[in-house]
Amino acid sequence: MTNLIRSNFQAHPFHLVSPSPWPILTCASLLALTTSGVSTMHGFYSAQNVFFLALLLVVLSMSLWFRDVISEATYLGNHTLAVQRGLNMGVALFIVSEALFFLAIFWTFFHSALSPAAEMGAQWPPEGIESINPFELPLLNTILLLASGFTVTYAHHSLIQGNRSGTLFGIVLTVLLALAFTVFQGVEYTVSSFTLSDSTFGSCFYFGTGFHGLHVMIGTAFIAVGLWRALAYHFTENHHLGLESSILYWHFVDIVWLFLFISVYYWGS
Structure with missing residues (x-):
């Protein structure tokens, strides 16, 4: 009061x-x-x-x-317009800090891959490590994440246009695709022939993809909260900062995965 x-x-x-x-x-x-x-x-x-x-x-x-x-x-x-602008800036700066975090991971990966140490046989991947085929589960996960980016964008535009059913359909489908991605990522880890302790290759691979997977789980929870709030009629066409922030975060997760797929899975193998 x-x-x-x-x-x-x-x-x-x-x-x-x-x-x-x-x-x-x-x-x-x-x-x-x-x-x-x-x-x-x-x-x-x-x-x-x-x-x-x-x-x-x-x-x-x-x-x-x-x-x-x-x-x-x-x-x-x-949450007036001035407050919303400040929160938007805060979310943007948070995503920038996350991007710099992943930049450090990619820097480590390329430093080790472009100039492999003699202890690893001066080759990448090191001798005895069988890398994951990028056109199997990684490609499927790429399709799932790109599809989730499309569905969450569809939900956002539906909300702006006042289409409640389209908003709920898009968010639910996004959460399901995100859960499928997490499950397949777990399956990939269980069938992989190398572990976190298998040289710098294993460390870079699991550190990069593992932290991305953690971001996927956080983003899934973020969007799931948005789904609950949409069901409770918390959002309007011009006041949906929470959902908008989760969508921005999810697009960041999508972009990071594309870099991981191209560099770690495809080029690095």
């Missing part, structure tokens, strides 16, 4: 965020998640139990945080 009164009498269009416990709780949960994850990989006692507890805390804290943001945007009317 206090926020509603303040928003009615403030002399500027910006949103002064109320004190919230969720950002610091999310940070603490993420710290526990990464620490316990590394400890689990090194075989520390009971680290796996702490990992799942930290993962649960991350999901809960972020869910409560998102709940507050959704309330501010949908029910309290705090």
